[in-house]
Amino acid sequence: MRTKPVTDRPNAEVIPLRRAESDAALVAALRARAPGAGHALFAAYGEHVRRVLIRVMGPDAELGDIAQDVFVVALESIGKLQNPQALRGWLAQIAVFQARGQLRRRKQWRIVGFFAPAEEEPASERALDVDVETSAALKAAYRVLGKLGVDERIAFALRFIEGMELTEVAAACNVSLSTIKRRIGSAEAAFAKLAAEEPALAEWMGGRS
Amino acid sequence: VSAPKREPDFRGLGERIAREEDAILTRMEAAGPGPAFDPNRRVPKSAGAWVGTRAAIAAGALVAAAAGAVLFVRSRPLDLVVDGHAEAPGRWISAPAEAEVPIRFSDGTAFVLDPRASGRVSDVTRRGAHLMLDAGRARVSVTPNRGGQWQVTAGPFTVDVKGTKFDLTWTPAVQELNFVLTEGSVTISGCELGDARPIHRGERLFVSCLRHELRLESASAGTSSADAPVVDAPPATNDEPAPSAPSATAAPPSPPESLASVPAAPSARGAPAPDSWQSMARASRFADAMARVNDLGFDTELARAGRDDLVLLGDAARLTGDATHALTAYQRVRARAPGSDAAATAAFAIGRVYFDQRRAYADAARAFGTYLTERPRGPLAREAMGRRMEALSHAGDLSTAARVADEYLAKYPNGPHAPLARTLRTR
Numbered sequence: 001m002r003t004k005p006v007t008d009r010p011n012a013e014v015i016p017l018r019r020a021e022s023d024a025a026l027v028a029a030l031r032a033r034a035p036g037a038g039h040a041l042f043a044a045y046g047e048h049v050r051r052v053l054i055r056v057m058g059p060d061a062e063l064g065d066i067a068q069d070v071f072v073v074a075l076e077s078i079g080k081l082q083n084p085q086a087l088r089g090w091l092a093q094i095a096v097f098q099a100r101g102q103l104r105r106r107k108q109w110r111i112v113g114f115f116a117p118a119e120e121e122p123a124s125e126r127a128l129d130v131d132v133e134t135s136a137a138l139k140a141a142y143r144v145l146g147k148l149g150v151d152e153r154i155a156f157a158l159r160f161i162e163g164m165e166l167t168e169v170a171a172a173c174n175v176s177l178s179t180i181k182r183r184i185g186s187a188e189a190a191f192a193k194l195a196a197e198e199p200a201l202a203e204w205m206g207g208r209s
Numbered sequence: 210v211s212a213p214k215r216e217p218d219f220r221g222l223g224e225r226i227a228r229e230e231d232a233i234l235t236r237m238e239a240a241g242p243g244p245a246f247d248p249n250r251r252v253p254k255s256a257g258a259w260v261g262t263r264a265a266i267a268a269g270a271l272v273a274a275a276a277g278a279v280l281f282v283r284s285r286p287l288d289l290v291v292d293g294h295a296e297a298p299g300r301w302i303s304a305p306a307e308a309e310v311p312i313r314f315s316d317g318t319a320f321v322l323d324p325r326a327s328g329r330v331s332d333v334t335r336r337g338a339h340l341m342l343d344a345g346r347a348r349v350s351v352t353p354n355r356g357g358q359w360q361v362t363a364g365p366f367t368v369d370v371k372g373t374k375f376d377l378t379w380t381p382a383v384q385e386l387n388f389v390l391t392e393g394s395v396t397i398s399g400c401e402l403g404d405a406r407p408i409h410r411g412e413r414l415f416v417s418c419l420r421h422e423l424r425l426e427s428a429s430a431g432t433s434s435a436d437a438p439v440v441d442a443p444p445a446t447n448d449e450p451a452p453s454a455p456s457a458t459a460a461p462p463s464p465p466e467s468l469a470s471v472p473a474a475p476s477a478r479g480a481p482a483p484d485s486w487q488s489m490a491r492a493s494r495f496a497d498a499m500a501r502v503n504d505l506g507f508d509t510e511l512a513r514a515g516r517d518d519l520v521l522l523g524d525a526a527r528l529t530g531d532a533t534h535a536l537t538a539y540q541r542v543r544a545r546a547p548g549s550d551a552a553a554t555a556a557f558a559i560g561r562v563y564f565d566q567r568r569a570y571a572d573a574a575r576a577f578g579t580y581l582t583e584r585p586r587g588p589l590a591r592e593a594m595g596r597r598m599e600a601l602s603h604a605g606d607l608s609t610a611a612r613v614a615d616e617y618l619a620k621y622p623n624g625p626h627a628p629l630a631r632t633l634r635t636r
Contacts, residue, residue: 160223
């Protein structure tokens with residue numbers, strides 16, 4: 001998985017957090033319904049969940065609401081988490097599931113409804129705040145992602161945008177490795193075909209001989 | 210000489226997108242904290258934040274918009290509200306031990322899951338919905354409506370409903386159905402009932418799939434039809450019937466109120482003690498049963514349990530969300546009694562665990578396929594084929610799902626998975 005830079009100082013000492021222990025304590029508190037445990041979970045993993053969501057959905061107006069739902073679901077089903085050390089991956093799995101539901105609902109509405117949801121243009125100018133070329137490329141990328149099947153979109157986003165390993169993508173999507181390979185293969189082919197119609201993406205697609 | 214074809218650089222593309230998304234997140238955080246997390250607030254599901262954002266519809270398109278709105282309203286499925294929160298279909302719903310969970314629809318129809326009951330609304334259309342009851346009691350009140358399409362399934366049973374009120378209890382551990390119709394009429398299919406058995410107002414129905422027992426009685430008359438069955442139970446066809454399972458004619462008459470707690474067939478070693486985990490599980494007290502099992506030691510009980518108790522143990526674990534122990538118990542059944550009805554039922558149950566709790570759809574599809582291979586005409590065959598098709602669809606194997614969809618529609622054109630099958634077939 002791609003990691004964010006911890007510091008700008010090249011020689012700074014990085015002290016790893018003892019995540020496993022803190023997660024175990026957090027999960028124990030959540031199971032005991034200790035006051036404040038839900039907020040502690042949100043504080044510890046809110047950024048992680050928002051990052052998974054933005055990878056899967058793009059800069060969407062409903063990211064905050066979906067993140068809220070992810071944590072409500074997590075609190076309701078914390079008893080089902082068997083290994084507290086898997087908390088981070090488990091939350092990612094819930095986030096992917098919630099995002100998937102939202103994307104599928106939008107697709108359904110687009111089919112049955114007169115109005116199209118704003119999914120194709122989630123990255124408003126206000127949110128993007130970037131130069132014209134970058135804005136055009138980013139919007140083109142989301143247009144293409146929006147045309148993929150929901151499961152293919154999620155697999156593609158986790159693999160290439162979030163930079164997850166195949167096994168991590170499979171775990172986040174709760175499917176087998178072979179299924180995720182098939183989805184990513186299918187998404188790659190569809191993305192390449194659709195991207196050919198988006199000149200703004202040409203530079204970002206780069207390519208190797 | 211043509212230039213060599215260039216492969217798209219998806220990694221490079223992804224890194225560019227990720228960089229911009231990280232910058233967006235940073236800007237969002239810098240702009241100030243969003244709404245505080247509220248552990249008790251579930252956000253109503255919407256189709257997106259499109260209302261209002263598309264306000265700039267051209268004035269010239271008003272007529273088209275109106276026509277579209279009509280189409281939209283007519284096509285829109287009923288709203289689903291679970292325990293006061295807007296919800297999308299498909300989510301597993303499990304009522305806690307101490308409270309019921311109401312499931313309401315925008316036409317006034319309501320399903321109420323009793324404490325400890327579980328199930329899911331698998332499909333909602335503009336005309337109705339499909340409730341799949343996993344275990345426990347559901348009280349159903351369907352608003353009469355022309356063209357309404359409401360269906361409740363529980364194990365092998367399907368209830369086709371129009372405007373009706375009824376209570377339905379399904380106990381998967383012993384494969385027993387209790388049904389009380391208070392208003393209207395329905396048809397019920399499955400297991401000992403065959404196809405589309407009509408049930409009328411005031412009638413009570415009890416069916417035991419394992420014991421091949423069926424009783425239909427009039428609640429107002431207060432008489433049990435066990436003495437004179439309305440419908441004769443067919444002869445047992447299981448290859449391994451329970452050793453002491455009573456026959457339909459041997460079943461003792463029971464007053465109507467006893468229908469909700471029909472005792473299970475005693476095991477070959479005698480009836481279990483009332484405080485045994487087996488008794489608790491048979492009374493749908495699955496959490497209590499698993500607590501007792503864990504006190505005694507899961508592995509100890511696993512080694513000690515007979516074949517039927519292993520199925521019961523698996524069901525208790527599954528219905529308390531303990532997927533690991535459920536799978537262990539079911540797999541032990543299959544290892545201990547290969548080829549038996551219990552082994553086939555265990556394969557079906559394994560499929561449900563993989564599907565509902567692990568969301569491991571490829572594994573679920575395999576398990577449902579195993580059941581179909583072993584019992585192509587078994588009491589759960591229709592459900593297994595439907596669930597297999599659904600699992601294949603979720604797993605992304607759409608070509609196989611389409612083949613299963615064709616087979617399903619040929620065999621069960623009005624089955625509960627028929628709408629999904631038609632969707633998959635026409636893709």
